[in-house]
Amino acid sequence: MKITTTVQAGSLESSDILITLTPGQNEDLIINIKSDVIKQFGSVIKNKIEQTLKTFGVTSVVCYADDKGAMDYVIEARVEAAVKKALDKEGDK
Amino acid sequence: MFYERELDIRNDKELNEVKNLLKLLGLKLPEGIDYIIGIYHNKELIGTGSLVGNILQGIGVAPNFKEQGLAARIVSNLIKKAVEMEKEQLYVYTKPEEVKSFTGLGFQIVSKAEPYVVLLEWGWDGIEAFKNRLACYPEGKPENSSCIVVNCNPFTLGHRYLIEKASKESPWLYVIVVEEDKSLFPFEVRIKLIEEGTKDFKNITIIPGGKYVISSLTFPAYFTREEEVPKAQALLDLELFTDHITPVLKVKRRYVGEEPFCPVTSLYNECMEKILPRKGIELIVVKRLEKNDEAISASRVRELIRNDKIKEAKNLLPESTYKFLISPEAEEITKRIKNSSSRH
Numbered sequence: 001m002k003i004t005t006t007v008q009a010g011s012l013e014s015s016d017i018l019i020t021l022t023p024g025q026n027e028d029l030i031i032n033i034k035s036d037v038i039k040q041f042g043s044v045i046k047n048k049i050e051q052t053l054k055t056f057g058v059t060s061v062v063c064y065a066d067d068k069g070a071m072d073y074v075i076e077a078r079v080e081a082a083v084k085k086a087l088d089k090e091g092d093k
Numbered sequence: 094m095f096y097e098r099e100l101d102i103r104n105d106k107e108l109n110e111v112k113n114l115l116k117l118l119g120l121k122l123p124e125g126i127d128y129i130i131g132i133y134h135n136k137e138l139i140g141t142g143s144l145v146g147n148i149l150q151g152i153g154v155a156p157n158f159k160e161q162g163l164a165a166r167i168v169s170n171l172i173k174k175a176v177e178m179e180k181e182q183l184y185v186y187t188k189p190e191e192v193k194s195f196t197g198l199g200f201q202i203v204s205k206a207e208p209y210v211v212l213l214e215w216g217w218d219g220i221e222a223f224k225n226r227l228a229c230y231p232e233g234k235p236e237n238s239s240c241i242v243v244n245c246n247p248f249t250l251g252h253r254y255l256i257e258k259a260s261k262e263s264p265w266l267y268v269i270v271v272e273e274d275k276s277l278f279p280f281e282v283r284i285k286l287i288e289e290g291t292k293d294f295k296n297i298t299i300i301p302g303g304k305y306v307i308s309s310l311t312f313p314a315y316f317t318r319e320e321e322v323p324k325a326q327a328l329l330d331l332e333l334f335t336d337h338i339t340p341v342l343k344v345k346r347r348y349v350g351e352e353p354f355c356p357v358t359s360l361y362n363e364c365m366e367k368i369l370p371r372k373g374i375e376l377i378v379v380k381r382l383e384k385n386d387e388a389i390s391a392s393r394v395r396e397l398i399r400n401d402k403i404k405e406a407k408n409l410l411p412e413s414t415y416k417f418l419i420s421p422e423a424e425e426i427t428k429r430i431k432n433s434s435s436r437h
Binding site: 006008011012013014018020032034064066068 | 165166170176177198199217
């Protein structure tokens with residue numbers, strides 16, 4: 001599935017993460033991360049996002065993540081919420 | 094607990110609450126608000142923030158409620174709304190001492206005009222992305238090149254003279270064209286006329302200025318009025334220029350036309366004289382080209398158009414600009430000039 005609209009979930013509050021999904025140009029998952037703990041947890045955050053996107057069958061997206069120290073289940077929930085918002089918006093068209 | 098919601102700007106009572114809160118914090122209610130939110134505690138407004146275009150303004154939290162993450166809540170809310178409104182890049186102007194509260198929320202510093210103001214941005218198509226795109230221009234070109242920033246509203250023989258002089262004296266010249274459409278001649282036309290009017294110079298590259306070279310971003314209109322503001326704006330623009338643009342283009346010199354008329358531009362030139370040399374850029378001020386004892390200027394050309402005397406402008410313009418002005422293509426623009434009293 002391709003993401004065809006821009007959607008967001010989460011926030012910039014402490015222990016949260018703001019996920020922004022925008023349409024990708026190619027059939028792949030591009031993930032950009034900003035985080036104070038990128039050195040320690042950058043790859044963990046990225047894997048979690050990628051895995052969650054794949055679980056929901058997303059094949060094409062550019063994802064931006066503004067991390068404020070979110071735990072992995074928070075990341076998962078925010079990505080899931082964003083994908084579902086995208087599906088909802090898609091349904092409205 | 095806290096409760097947040099969108100406020101109604103047409104509701105005087107709500108607006109007054111916002112005004113009072115901001116006043117308490119030494120801030121003014123922004124003008125031209127597109128979206129405004131309030132945070133309440135027991136029905137009392139204790140926090141607010143607004144979106145004006147793609148700029149975050151009027152963000153404040155009551156003193157008793159600081160350090161509780163409310164600013165993050167306000168900014169998150171504004172960012173989400175902005176993304177919903179399909180804005181990709183957001184900006185905020187703040188005092189140098191408040192910078193940390195925004196960098197902590199994922200904002201990045203674009204430019205600092207100490208001690209007045211700092212410009213920060215949020216998003217993914219920011220100054221770094223702009224620099225990456227800019228970096229392709231100097232590939233294979235000589236270093237120690239020169240640059241010139243122009244609006245050309247429209248391109249005159251005066252501009253051509255300045256570009257010619259700079260081109261002759263430099264190994265390479267970048268002509269950076271102000272991209273923002275606040276002028277009577279639209280960007281597409283301005284840059285086309287520059288390209289046509291400078292075809293014979295072989296060592297120049299014409300570059301669209303994007304949103305970081307003299308745009309309302311570096312010249313935020315709402316900061317005006319106070320006395321030091323024009324200076325703060327010029328500093329913001331020049332710090333950005335010398336921190337981000339000239340290093341990428343490997344430019345060592347900036348040419349500029351002398352400005353005897355416009356006080357804003359002349360102040361800008363004054364600031365350039367101070368800042369550029371400090372950043373290792375030589376500033377060359379060129380005296381205006383005159384015709385019949387009068388400096389050639391684009392504003393003179395616009396004045397002639399306004400007074401239906403296009404023919405008199407012929408000897409102030411390169412053939413390509415003149416041809417354009419009398420072509421049917423230009424009809425709409427000349428009509429707009431006649432109906433406008435704008436100086437720009």
